[in-house]
Amino acid sequence: MSGPALVIDGLTVEFGRFRAVDNLSLVVDYGQVHALIGPNGAGKSTVLNVIAGVSPAKSGRISLGDIELTGLTEAQIARHGVRRKFQKPSVFEALTVRENIEIGLGVAPGRAPAGRIEEVLDMVDLTSLAAASAGALAHGQKQWLEIGMVLASDPKILMLDEPVAGLTDEERARTASLVRALRRPDRAIIVVEHDMGFVEQIADKVTVLHEGRTLFEGPMSRVRADPRVVEVYLGR
Numbered sequence: 001m002s003g004p005a006l007v008i009d010g011l012t013v014e015f016g017r018f019r020a021v022d023n024l025s026l027v028v029d030y031g032q033v034h035a036l037i038g039p040n041g042a043g044k045s046t047v048l049n050v051i052a053g054v055s056p057a058k059s060g061r062i063s064l065g066d067i068e069l070t071g072l073t074e075a076q077i078a079r080h081g082v083r084r085k086f087q088k089p090s091v092f093e094a095l096t097v098r099e100n101i102e103i104g105l106g107v108a109p110g111r112a113p114a115g116r117i118e119e120v121l122d123m124v125d126l127t128s129l130a131a132a133s134a135g136a137l138a139h140g141q142k143q144w145l146e147i148g149m150v151l152a153s154d155p156k157i158l159m160l161d162e163p164v165a166g167l168t169d170e171e172r173a174r175t176a177s178l179v180r181a182l183r184r185p186d187r188a189i190i191v192v193e194h195d196m197g198f199v200e201q202i203a204d205k206v207t208v209l210h211e212g213r214t215l216f217e218g219p220m221s222r223v224r225a226d227p228r229v230v231e232v233y234l235g236r
């Protein structure tokens, strides 16, 4: 598979009289890691929320192939293979690492396809901690566990909101390798991040949002050189 995975067309999101996303059009391709960057309040998390069906759109369309996602419930959208990791880690602290992955799979306890949980644990490097309580994990490990939870169901669209916030340099480097390893021809990955070094390592394409609109789109090398992006974001 290649070409467009997710097509966002003229998306507008309002909270009361405040317009958080303003007539945004964006295409996310299969096989790519697409980074969404921009200043605080630019509308990045809101875009992910609307894709996932958590926030309603005022107008515009979001489609996945010939499926229109706009108007579907969060559960229906998830069933179409669209999954997100929230900005704040939200693992089930009282459960084990393994049980958290099982929840991410969306099956009843003991019903996971043979080997799938082990496969996911291995991908996010948590095999040795499978039986540990999620609450006892370090912050970085919690981030990886949550990536494992969204990854477990083998999503077509994988969205990560600030996956390296609060991580050490070493954990950031490991997360970058993990995200690169998740790239597949039949999957699109959207990553929201403020860490430009990390974005440079993982992104095939970057969209810079500012006040709910696209300010710039292109490879990271060109994003860094754009005077408008430097002015509203990178230069700060």
Ligand SMILES: Nc1ncnc2c1ncn2[C@@H]1O[C@H](COP(=O)(O)OP(=O)(O)OP(=O)(O)O)[C@@H](O)[C@H]1O
Pocket: 015, 018, 020, 038, 039, 040, 041, 042, 043, 044, 045, 046, 047
């Ligand atoms: N549920 C809500 N109700 C009211 N306003 C909201 C709501 N969610 C977001 N906003 C506002 O919409 C704007 C965009 O917020 P959003 O969280 O999408 O920004 P962001 O680009 O993810 O920023 P950050 O980098 O700080 O996470 C902000 O001004 C925010 O205060």
Ligand SMILES: [Mg+2]
Pocket: 044, 045, 046, 087
């Ligand atoms: Mg955000």
